[in-house]
Amino acid sequence: MSGDARRRLTGTGAAGGARPARSRTLERVQELHDAPLAPLTTFRLGGPAARLRTATTDEEVVAAVREADAAGTPLLIVGGGSNLVIADEGFQGTALRIATAGFELDGTRLELAAGENWSDAVARTVEAGLAGIECLAGIPGSAGATPIQNVGAYGQEVSATITDVVAYDRRADETVTIPNSECGFSYRHSRFKADPSRYVVLRVRFELEDAGGLSAPLKYAETARVLGVEPGDRVSAQTARETVLKLRAGKGMVLDPEDHDTWSAGSFFTNPILDEEEFAAFTVRVAERLGSDVAAPAFPGEDGRTKTSAAWLIDRAGFTKGYGTGPARISTKHTLALTNRGDASTADLLALAREVRDGVREAFGVTLVNEPVTVGCAL
Incomplete structure (x- = not known):
């Protein structure tokens, strides 16, 4: 590891449990x-x-x-x-x-303060020649949110590289360090999300890979295809990051104040994960609506279940890109993003979300679950 890869930014608060004055x-x-x-x-x-x-x-x-x-x-x-x-x-x-700040890199060990900009932190690890989070480039938000949602995209999830999370436990009134094995990570979920009123994330620690400037093995088929390689291959980590940024930008998933397609929370609904009985019933509904020759996307999920695509469901239920006539509409670039076209209200957004959710349920018998956290309102 080069000397450039060992850097420390100070000015952060203490992560220990001592009571402040x-x-x-x-x-x-x-x-x-x-x-x-x-x-x-x-x-x-x-x-x-x-x-x-x-x-x-x-x-x-x-x-x-x-x-x-x-x-x-x-x-x-x-x-x-x-x-x-x-x-x-x-x-x-x-x-x-x-709004805490702190980026500390020691070899392959990375510690981020909760307030650090996530996308900037990813860029800095790639510049340092490290692999493991390069395909999470361009995801908006702060580092402290990543373990809560078990943030993931393009074949990577933070749960694969997080070693532990430093958090303030409101119930115990102390600062605790929670190892990866006790974080309860699953698809877009964690113990922090399961009990949101208990923990306030202060710092997140990662173990990355020194792969000589190469990426981690690519797991996402679209990324590999665009790069002209096979899943499992490695490419330059910088190339992987830049490719993901282009893919995300093409779907309106990279923040741009001038582009209302990015006035969103990214993917509004999570991909449904169905058990055997639910997936069988879903398959029947797909055949009835779209024909017996149409196969819905299906990927291995957790605990033997099957994951399907929320974007596919939304599109096939009739909610295509740009759907809507009001101030809240589906993105013109990606069916999974609900957007504020500039003068929407939260009520407008929720009305659209309910319309999409209910339409998908009516068409396919699958109830979509929103990914963003609602405050003072609900679907």
Whole structure:
């Protein structure tokens, strides 16, 4: 590993469990009242927070959470805002924006503060010649959100490289380090998502691979095909990253303020994972609607189940690219992204989401599950 691959940025808060000096710490936390939340989300939707605090160190995060919990104040954690759907009425509590900074690379070991920009962090690991997260390039949001969702794309998931997660346990009132084996990772899920009111992620640690500038073995067929190689092959990690960025941009999945197709949360619905009975019933519905010669996408899932494509279901149910006539519509580039065309409300977005979800269920008997977190509203 070259010297360039060993870098340390300081200025971060302590990751340990020592109690902060409460009054002095909270004096440093930026606070606004009746503060707009829409600009902090990639949807650019939602009403204001009664109070918005911004924490720049782990110490400040823990102190602000402790204060809210002690007062019984509702608390909303905001990172990069790429996975939030906030009600038009806003949030009647404290929204805590995590703006901590810290990128620490020691050989193949990477530690990121929760507030670090994820896409930038991926780029820096590739520049350092490391492999393991290069196909997760361009995913908007902060590093702290990655273990919560077990973020994944183009054949990679963070669960494959995360070694442990440092989090504040609100129930135990202490900072804990949770190893990968206890994170409960599964498809777009984790123990942090299962119990969202308990943990506040502070830092995420990874073990990457020094592959001499090459990528990890490519697992996603589309990526391999575009690169002219076979699944399982390696290419330059930089080439893999750039290819994924182009693929994502072509689907409106790379943030661009001028492109309303990117005013979204990326994939709005997760890919359904069906057990044997559910998949058999689904296959019958596909044949009835589309013909016996049509086969739905099917991939091996967890626990012997079968994963199918939410995008395929949405499209075949009649919700094609650009669907909709109102201010919230399906992306013109990808059927899985619901978008704000500039003047939508959260109510507009949810109405579209319900229409798509209910239409797919009526057509195929499969109920899609939203991936973004809803705050003060629901499908």
